[in-house]
Amino acid sequence: MTQNLDFKRNTAVGLDLGWVNSLKVNRNAADRRAASLAARRTVKKEYQAAWLVRAIQCIDLTSLSGDDTPGRVERLCRKAMRPLRSDLMAALGLTELTTGAVCVYHEMIKPAAHVLQGRLPIAAVSTAFPAGLSSLETKIREIELSVAAGASEIDIVITRQHVLTGNWQALYDEMVAYRQACGDAHVKAILATGDLVTLENVAKASWVCMMAGADFIKTSTGKEGVNATIPVSLVMVRAIREYYERTGFMVGYKPAGGVSTAKAALQYLTVMKEELGNEWLQPHLFRIGASSLLTDIERQLEHYVTGSYSAAHRHAQP
Numbered sequence: 001m002t003q004n005l006d007f008k009r010n011t012a013v014g015l016d017l018g019w020v021n022s023l024k025v026n027r028n029a030a031d032r033r034a035a036s037l038a039a040r041r042t043v044k045k046e047y048q049a050a051w052l053v054r055a056i057q058c059i060d061l062t063s064l065s066g067d068d069t070p071g072r073v074e075r076l077c078r079k080a081m082r083p084l085r086s087d088l089m090a091a092l093g094l095t096e097l098t099t100g101a102v103c104v105y106h107e108m109i110k111p112a113a114h115v116l117q118g119r120l121p122i123a124a125v126s127t128a129f130p131a132g133l134s135s136l137e138t139k140i141r142e143i144e145l146s147v148a149a150g151a152s153e154i155d156i157v158i159t160r161q162h163v164l165t166g167n168w169q170a171l172y173d174e175m176v177a178y179r180q181a182c183g184d185a186h187v188k189a190i191l192a193t194g195d196l197v198t199l200e201n202v203a204k205a206s207w208v209c210m211m212a213g214a215d216f217i218k219t220s221t222g223k224e225g226v227n228a229t230i231p232v233s234l235v236m237v238r239a240i241r242e243y244y245e246r247t248g249f250m251v252g253y254k255p256a257g258g259v260s261t262a263k264a265a266l267q268y269l270t271v272m273k274e275e276l277g278n279e280w281l282q283p284h285l286f287r288i289g290a291s292s293l294l295t296d297i298e299r300q301l302e303h304y305v306t307g308s309y310s311a312a313h314r315h316a317q318p
């Protein structure tokens with residue numbers, strides 16, 4: 001996989017309130033484009049296997065449950081390092097394949113690090129995930145502890161009330177503080193788009209987080225009533241494109257929550273390719289946050305290789 005050697009990490013560029021306040025979103029246009037993507041076959045059959053392999057490479061293989069245990073997370077990590085059965089790997093001509101990262105709660109960083117031994121990034125959800133309603137001091141400390149424990153990626157949740165009350169300065173300041181607390185760890189800003197009411201708020205929150213130095217913008221925690229959707233994704237990736245045109249910084253995109261089928265994954269890859277180009281179809285700029293997607297992709301690849309499906313339970317569950 002080619003990596004862009006000129007890649008320079010996003011840094012805070014200052015809050016341009018005039019720009020943020022001027023943002024408008026055409027909801028109908030976003031819905032129409034989403035509907036046209038859903039209606040057509042996104043990738044021709046012969047390329048589908050390659051696209052599904054790329055989707056695997058971009059998964060943040062996730063377990064974020066209250067009943068997570070070290071044992072479950074260790075299995076998740078072993079699956080992340082060997083996401084496909086060896087017979088499928090051989091049939092597809094693959095020798096190496098991993099997911100993009102694993103994504104876990106702070107308390108699970110240690111068991112994850114024990115299995116991964118630095119071979120894959122550990123993303124930790126942070127800042128009082130999923131609601132984000134602790135003191136700023138507590139949230140900053142949580143980030144610092146997760147970085148110290150071995151997370152190289154931190155998925156923060158924004159304070160939704162800053163968006164809902166239009167307090168863009170407060171959102172900007174908190175994001176700058178999170179980015180700073182992360183140090184060399186990359187920070188993904190979870191907007192919790194299902195809580196933000198309008199696509200205009202999604203666009204504005206995307207811009208403010210990018211202006212404050214977010215490495216990725218991410219849709220959802222997986223715990224909101226509505227999680228990743230295509231219309232929301234169109235708004236966010238177009239913000240990423242325009243931010244790149246204005247600043248030269250390439251910000252990553254992570255749809256998360258409810259992405260559980262190979263078909264949905266292909267739609268998100270298509271959005272990335274058509275709106276941002278091939279350069280963004282790499283793990284340093286694109287992740288899919290998902291707990292169960294890998295099972296369906298594995299089934300589809302098995303079908304591609306053998307011509308028949310096996311039951312989902314036959315594929316190792318993390």
Ligand SMILES: O=C[C@H](O)COP(=O)(O)O
Nearest residue numbers: 222256257258289290291
């Ligand atoms: O960030 C990732 C999400 O929490 C995963 O959501 P999911 O369990 O619906 O795939």
